[in-house]
Amino acid sequence: MKNLTTTAKVIIGIGVASAILIIGLVIFGGGSNDQNSTSSATEYRKDDPNRPIAILAQTKIDWGNINLKDTKESDIDLKNDGNSTLEITKLSTSCGCTGVKVSYNGTDTKEYSMHQDLKDKISIAPKTSAKLKVIYRPFTMPVEGAVTRQVFIETNDPNNAKLEIDASAVVNK
Numbered sequence: 001m002k003n004l005t006t007t008a009k010v011i012i013g014i015g016v017a018s019a020i021l022i023i024g025l026v027i028f029g030g031g032s033n034d035q036n037s038t039s040s041a042t043e044y045r046k047d048d049p050n051r052p053i054a055i056l057a058q059t060k061i062d063w064g065n066i067n068l069k070d071t072k073e074s075d076i077d078l079k080n081d082g083n084s085t086l087e088i089t090k091l092s093t094s095c096g097c098t099g100v101k102v103s104y105n106g107t108d109t110k111e112y113s114m115h116q117d118l119k120d121k122i123s124i125a126p127k128t129s130a131k132l133k134v135i136y137r138p139f140t141m142p143v144e145g146a147v148t149r150q151v152f153i154e155t156n157d158p159n160n161a162k163l164e165i166d167a168s169a170v171v172n173k
Contacts (some may be wrong), residue, residue: 097137
């Protein structure tokens with residue numbers, strides 16, 4: 001760079017700085033244009049009589065003794081007993097061996113597991129229910145003995161913002 005003029009050095013410096021900025025925005029995100037972003041859920045006060053009310057029909061599943069190669073499934077109703085639309089804002093599980101999907105009004109979401117962003121917009125009208133299908137595939141994370149996995153559901157119900165289902169089994173080879 002001995003033979004470059006000061007102007008050329010400044011132009012190169014601006015170019016390098018611009019490239020670093022663009023790479024940083026790509027890697028760390030410069031905002032989201034995702035139309036399915038779940039951060040737009042309607043918020044309610046805990047004492048609002050028009051709020052949604054999320055009620056799980058059960059919070060525990062016991063599949064008993066199962067074989068390592070088995071796949072087990074259970075359906076659980078999630079009812080909106082409130083007066084406004086219940087929105088599921090996050091859906092995940094504690095392990096990649098466990099999945100969950102939602103069926104509502106004849107439509108099924110994709111199956112979600114741990115560390116996945118919610119891509120489906122899930123809105124449950126007042127006084128109606130959706131079905132949560134919990135799926136366990138022990139062969140994907142082989143373990144033996146007593147096992148408990150969790151399903152995590154986040155909603156816009158201010159009194160039930162975070163719901164959890166515990167699913168257990170005794171896995172045999």
